[in-house]
Amino acid sequence: MLIKFNLNGQDVEVETPPARRAVDLLREELNLTGTKEGCGAGECGACTIIVDGTTKLACLLLAAQLEGCRVTTIEGLEHENELTPLQEAFIAGGAIQCGFCTPGMVLTAQALLAKTPLPTEAEIRSAISGNLCRCTGYQKIVESIRLAAHRRAGELQ
Amino acid sequence: MKEVFRPRTFSELWQLRRQHENAALYAGGTDLLVQMRAAKINPQTLICLERLAEIGRIEEFNDEIAIGAGVSQHHLLENPTILKYFPVLCQALQALGSPHIRNMATIGGNIMTASPAGDTLPPLYILQAELELRSQKTQRRLPLADFINGPGQTGISPGEILSRIFIPKEPVFAGHYFEKIGLRQALSIAVVSIAALYNISTERKITAIRLAWGSLGPTIVTLPEVETFLIGKTLNPATLNAAATLVEQQVKPISDIRAGADYRRRVAGQLLLRLDQPANYRQTSA
Incomplete structure (x- = not known):
């Protein structure tokens, strides 16, 4: 079936089998391999994408459900080869080790900060509670999200 | 699977169901797509209800x-x-x-x-x-x-x-309580859960109470005898401990990968003790 949606700011049209999951469409047909598949059952958050401003799991969405939606993957964050302040904060804070959870973590944090510009630590931990990280113990991820929030708040002042 | 439909109105839905009698329905997909991936089910046609206003x-x-x-x-x-x-x-x-x-x-x-x-x-x-x-x-x-x-x-x-x-909306309860015991905080399946609605008088007598437990049986478990036992009694640890013993006598949970039956039985009773925590009892706006 033909699916039309907006992917990282660009309108796309893709012919795909209806049973295709969004994660497979992104990775295998659109070559956007930043979206990872961990468990394939909604329990790890590695395949988190943003659909119409809301985080969703690309392993539990069929490609057909993206029809007419605005979709952001990790590839859609950087602008003219510049990383976002949030991505820079993840690097500065050492929030990345193996990197497998990172795209989902960053997109989850991106959606959080869009709604809650200065989240509390509890709000950050709650927001990323659906994203498993087996390397960092979460502390550096939480600190990096705070860092990004505070840097942005500083710039606004 | 060959086709996915996303009806927007009931009339579209009814038409699709006439045409595809064996279609599987889903909304969020968080359960169905997991089962499909595990090859537990293989519907030829899916009807997704997410756009049904x-x-x-x-x-x-x-x-x-x-x-x-x-x-x-x-x-x-x-x-x-x-x-x-x-x-x-x-x-x-x-x-x-x-x-x-x-x-x-x-x-x-x-x-x-x-x-x-x-x-x-x-x-x-x-x-x-x-x-x-x-x-x-x-x-x-x-x-x-x-x-x-x-x-x-x-x-x-x-x-x-x-x-x-x-x-x-009615009756109104001032006490609202839910707790899930799982193996971790997020993304866990309940080992035992409890939901409670209750009211107490100014003398702390329980004037109304409704209780239900999850993961204790094939369906949600309610225990009218425990509710009857609690009505009219003073809300304190002694009352709740006595009620917890009653709960442990009445429930017949199973052992599975997440917990043993004895643990489930004991936790099901002990969760009642939370009802004595003032934070769970608040004056609602009603």
């Missing part, structure tokens, strides 16, 4: 609230009306899955999945929720407790869908 609303009436079956758990949690009238449901929603799961999964899906561990079910039982089931030609309403027959088994008839969930 008629089941996507929350409506307030004089004496009840109607929740569309397709309302996501996230939207329920964000809704001030739901928080005002049904804190126990919001507490359960906060414990359900993860933020991403709650963005996708729907309240109707949690009911239709009919898992003994479904987090919204114990609150919906004691809130005495009623379900509206619709088909092209019929519409009926029945209590949730009469609809769920066992794990994954409901009283839905061919051609029907769960359209709305009705919850009465």
